[in-house]
Amino acid sequence: MGNERLRAAMAAGGWTYASLAAKAEVDPKSVERWVNLGRTPRRETAMRAAEVIGEDVFALWPALRQARAARAVSPELVALYDQRADLPISAFVDLFAQARERIDVLVYAAVFLHEAYPRLNDLLRERAAEGCTIRIAIGDADSPNVEQRGQEERFGHGIQSRCRIALMHYRPLAGTPGIELRTHETTLYNSIYRADDQMLVNAHVWGVNAYGAPVWHLRRRDGGIFDRYAESFDAVWKTATPAQGGR
Incomplete structure (x- = not known):
């Protein structure tokens, strides 16, 4: 399943796979997988790409909103x-x-x-x-x-x-x-x-x-x-x- 929010944001800003990849410091094929396959990039890369596009990173990739689960070190x-x-x-x-x-x-x-x-x-x-x-x-x-x-x-x-x-x-x-x-x-x-x-x-x-x-x-x-x-x-x-x- 593709990332339609990302696709729309890129289209609105005139971004291509290649131009966004250059700014996000990744391969254009990675950007293509984000859009068409719904892949989630690494957190640092996602934040960099979202800033370039001018969108909220969690709106583009909701999976990043999830906290890293804490192990049962403390019940608090x-x-x-x-x-x-x-x-x-x-x-x-x-x-x-x-x-x-x-x-x-x-x-x-x-x-x-x-x-x-x-x-x-x-x-x-x-x-x-x-x-x-x-x-x-x-x-x-x-x-x-x-x-x-x-x-x-x-x-x-x-x-x-x-x-x-x-x-x-x-x-x-x-x-x-x-x-x-x-x-x-x-x-x-x-x-x-x-x-x-x-x-x-x-x-x-x-x-x-x-x-x-x-x-x-x-x-x-x-x-x-x-x-x-x-x-x-x-x-x-x-x-x-x-x-x-x-x-």
């Missing part, structure tokens, strides 16, 4: 992703949308959330209106730890700028009952996205941008890994400073 481990880039934005949106009691976010910037889902603030307001307590901790752009992370990732002052952009994105939530925004100066070992008893943990790797680092999806069991990360969030939150104009 739902799934393991090779890198954050493998998660569709819907994974984060659905996580927050399902929350009924609590949403916690600990990041330096994570501006990809607002960039990929402009309704994020509306979603957070809706959850707060339904009774969720929402805590968002973003990096203090003037923190030496943020500056150090930029150097380690060869990102220069870019990460500091992104912290300021993140603050700009979240600032309209200031004063919303149930939502609190703070900035923190801690070393960020992991980015944490929690909704009730589920959590996505983006484990950072020295010298690697967060999108290229692995993510594990946890579901809480008393006294386990989930609680350890939740306690870590609480510890950072206590040291964080209410954002200017925030609650």
